[in-house]
Amino acid sequence: MSERKYSMPEETDIALMQQIGSGCEASLTILIEKWKNPLINFFYRSLGSVEQSEDLAQLVFIRIYRAAPTYKPKAKFSTFLFHIARRLLINDYRRMKRKPLETVDPTELTARESVSNDLKIMEIEEAFAHALVGLPENQRTAILLLKQQELSYLEIATIMESSENVVKSWIFRARQHLRNEMKVLL
Amino acid sequence: MSKQNLDYLEERIDELLATQPVKAAPNFIENTLARLQKEKNNAFTDEKLNQLLNEQHVTTSKSFTSAALNSIQNDRARRNKGTRLVYSLRWWSAVAAVIVLSFVVFYPKYFRPTQPGIDRQVNDTGGVPRVQSLTTNSEALDMNELFVLAETLSEASFLLENSNAESMEVFIQ
Numbered sequence: 001m002s003e004r005k006y007s008m009p010e011e012t013d014i015a016l017m018q019q020i021g022s023g024c025e026a027s028l029t030i031l032i033e034k035w036k037n038p039l040i041n042f043f044y045r046s047l048g049s050v051e052q053s054e055d056l057a058q059l060v061f062i063r064i065y066r067a068a069p070t071y072k073p074k075a076k077f078s079t080f081l082f083h084i085a086r087r088l089l090i091n092d093y094r095r096m097k098r099k100p101l102e103t104v105d106p107t108e109l110t111a112r113e114s115v116s117n118d119l120k121i122m123e124i125e126e127a128f129a130h131a132l133v134g135l136p137e138n139q140r141t142a143i144l145l146l147k148q149q150e151l152s153y154l155e156i157a158t159i160m161e162s163s164e165n166v167v168k169s170w171i172f173r174a175r176q177h178l179r180n181e182m183k184v185l186l
Numbered sequence: 187m188s189k190q191n192l193d194y195l196e197e198r199i200d201e202l203l204a205t206q207p208v209k210a211a212p213n214f215i216e217n218t219l220a221r222l223q224k225e226k227n228n229a230f231t232d233e234k235l236n237q238l239l240n241e242q243h244v245t246t247s248k249s250f251t252s253a254a255l256n257s258i259q260n261d262r263a264r265r266n267k268g269t270r271l272v273y274s275l276r277w278w279s280a281v282a283a284v285i286v287l288s289f290v291v292f293y294p295k296y297f298r299p300t301q302p303g304i305d306r307q308v309n310d311t312g313g314v315p316r317v318q319s320l321t322t323n324s325e326a327l328d329m330n331e332l333f334v335l336a337e338t339l340s341e342a343s344f345l346l347e348n349s350n351a352e353s354m355e356v357f358i359q
């Protein structure tokens with residue numbers, strides 16, 4: 001597994017959590033600053049909507065603030081963070097199943113298309129997003145945590161409350177699915 | 187698909203997976219903190235509301251409590267007394283019932299007072315019957331005689347009321 005891309009070490013996150021637990025809101029701001037983009041992108045790849053992703057990311061930070069007084073660093077902070085994120089994501093899927101998506105005005109889609117000049121890149125990106133959304137939740141989360149968040153198999157297994165071997169098989173299947181979906185673009 | 191193409195595809199997928207195409211809005215932190223503050227306010231309001239709902243504004247005095255306890259004890263004692271009375275009444279009524287029943291069963295056979303004129307009569311076998319039923323002929327006869335005597339007496343009293351010498355004479359004759 002490659003080096004973590006986030007500048008602050010794990011100990012800092014734990015220290016920040018302890019400070020948040022004792023009521024320091026400035027520490028929460030530092031924590032949000034550090035984790036906002038990874039979280040929003042994790043949600044974005046699963047939901048395809050920036051607004052929804054931001055909304056869920058905010059909810060994750062609120063949950064973290066609430067949990068801070070009782071937080072015990074048993075595992076890495078990222079494991080704790082993405083565990084909450086995944087729970088919220090699953091809840092959101094359930095909510096969306098109950099409530100159908102709002103219809104999108106087709107003119108908006110056209111307008112978006114015109115923003116990008118490189119149609120080929122956009123096409124690939126769109127196909128990739130489509131293929132990713134088509135994956136089952138566990139496969140998508142596993143591959144995103146591995147590639148996007150650069151977590152280890154063990155961490156992913158802890159977040160997803162499963163074993164390492166199961167996580168590996170999910171990732172293998174996810175990769176196979178993505179490969180098949182993207183093949184047509186080449 | 188050639189191996190080269192496959193490798194390229196793999197690379198492209200990894201690249202796309204690793205990218206973070208979206209950046210948080212500039213006011214994301216402010217919005218999050220504002221939302222958190224709102225939640226905290228809501229939680230505070232909820233807590234206050236629960237407190238108010240759970241509060242008991244009317245408190246009872248010690249004398250009220252002791253009076254209530256006394257009342258409960260008195261009520262219990264009264265109920266016990268009533269229960270005892272009911273039980274003793276039941277007991278005595280059962281005893282009385284037994285006495286009445288035994289009197290009804292055994293009285294005609296053993297305790298009925300004997301009538302000298304009748305009971306001492308010698309029966310055919312030469313013995314003296316101890317008890318005689320009310321339906322015997324001798325008894326029926328006695329009753330008839332008594333009835334006739336009563337009628338005579340009532341007639342005499344009627345005549346005395348309407349005292350007339352002639353009629354009295356007729357009656358004496």
